[in-house]
Amino acid sequence: MPPLAETLLPHEGIQRDGQRLVGLDPIVEELLLQMACQWDGALQDWSEQTQQPVPEDLEDSLTNGVALVLLHGDPGTGKSASARFVSDYYCRIKGITGSILTLTTQARGNGLVGDFAGNIWRAFDQLRALPEGSLKVMIVDEVEGMAVRRSEQQAHHEEKAATDSFLQVADELAGESRMIIFLTTNQPDEIDPALRRRCIAEFGFGRPGPDARRVLLARQLPAFSEAQLDALVTVSEGMTPVDIRAALRGCYMAAVSKMEPLAFEVVQEVLSQRHRTQAV
Template identity: 35%
Template sequence: MTTANELFHPVLELPEPVRQDRYRRLIGLDAIKSRLRKEAAALADPGALTRWAGRYHPDAGTDAAALALLRDRAPLLLFAGDVGCGKSALAESFGCDLAEALSVPVMLYRLKLTTRGTGHVGEMTALIGEAFKAVSTEARLGRSHNGALKSVTVLVVDEADALVQSREAAQMHHEDRAGVDAFLAGVDEFAGTDVPLLIVLCTNRLAALDPALRRRAAATFEFGRPDDDQRHTVLTAALAGFDVSADVIDKLVELTGPYAHGEPGFTYSDLTQRLIPTAVLHAFPDRPMSADLLVEVAGSMAATPVFGNSVSI
């Protein structure tokens, strides 16, 4: 019998300080955050849709077709896009915002890729089944006997294309196909139920996911590289308190854009995990971080290469 420690990273109850701060620092994703809050709340607590309809559309009734269409969806969300654009960070932190919106704790489960197993016949299928059993047990505790919402469970699968790649691939092993079947069965078990569970798959290769899985998704969120305004927002926030003028910020926006070197623009992580830390450490510990230093560092850096076929549907 496989233990939870072998299937998942340590389970977290959200909100908690690290993820809450991570969610706050994901600047430039406001549109995705806003849509995600609505999608997640409606999937986790279908009763909220009924209450909304009762308030604004009392003649529609609880069995209105529009509401039924929403309630029947699988609790599956896809996060797709290029590397370094915030997919995984948001997947692991949006539960903090959801917990606040619904006034209940959110239990975060992060599946390990060791769930693929070692290739033995039936192993992958069994491991995926055990993973869904574990999160199902947790999720079913999230609703009381009278239907009140007590908690929400979020299952995050990072690098999902390594686990549930398309069964149409000619070179796909039988064991991998069986694993995808098992994952689809796990998702289908919760479609149209009131079990407060959300399944979030993150991938750099949306087209590589099995088509049946993509069809089941209640929503797909595509993450791109930040545009000029988003880079400006990220850089302004990151450099607050360092006496960096607006002209210098504008120059940094230009240097980190796709037109700077005929290459793709910087990703969010290029800005926050490479550019700013590198500039700070160039100045530390003997001199201040000057405008010239920032421009020099930005001009010497290349953006992370685009991951092939990252957002194609």
């Protein structure tokens, strides 16, 4: 496996995409708070302000722990985009640079003995070697394919070795400042429980509710009336932001090819019929 591609922070595109995320503010804020407590003494500031002591256990788990965070939810609900956005935002607040490495199931390699576990070690070595003082971010995509439950009957030896590597890496990274690892998955129950226990926080990403869909639809359909948007909120139930975007793109392309205005009836029809990303 070649070295992982590196995305440098701050990054205009990530910021722009992140600012358009709808309904994910609470998750973004909690992640930023977590980072401030872990690396920037937010807990001590709170203690001074309130004159209340910080329990030793809590302080210990924050300063000596690994910032390992689990993001779970259906595909296209904003897990990766939020991880990137939070990282970018943190760098901007602190006035520092950062890097994001993304580890995908490509790490499984070509089946040679030791390939998979070796790729995981190399990926984390690359993370550790990033510049001192910068924010070091790893996003592990589809972690259920990389850290399978070792108890699973079908789990292959290679897979078990890879899971072990993950656990060892997680332990070795304890206490590293400004390093965060986001594990993303749509099947949280398939992840090895020991790895899941090591996560300091878990966030569930749901499909957008009516209010969030209203915002997404209004933004992408500026020519439509309030009443029309209300009707589309109803027919788009169950769609992810990515489903909505793909459906509307199709509608616009058809209108452009015919040089006709986008018709409400067509959009309504497409949104009600259009395939919804399946939950697994």
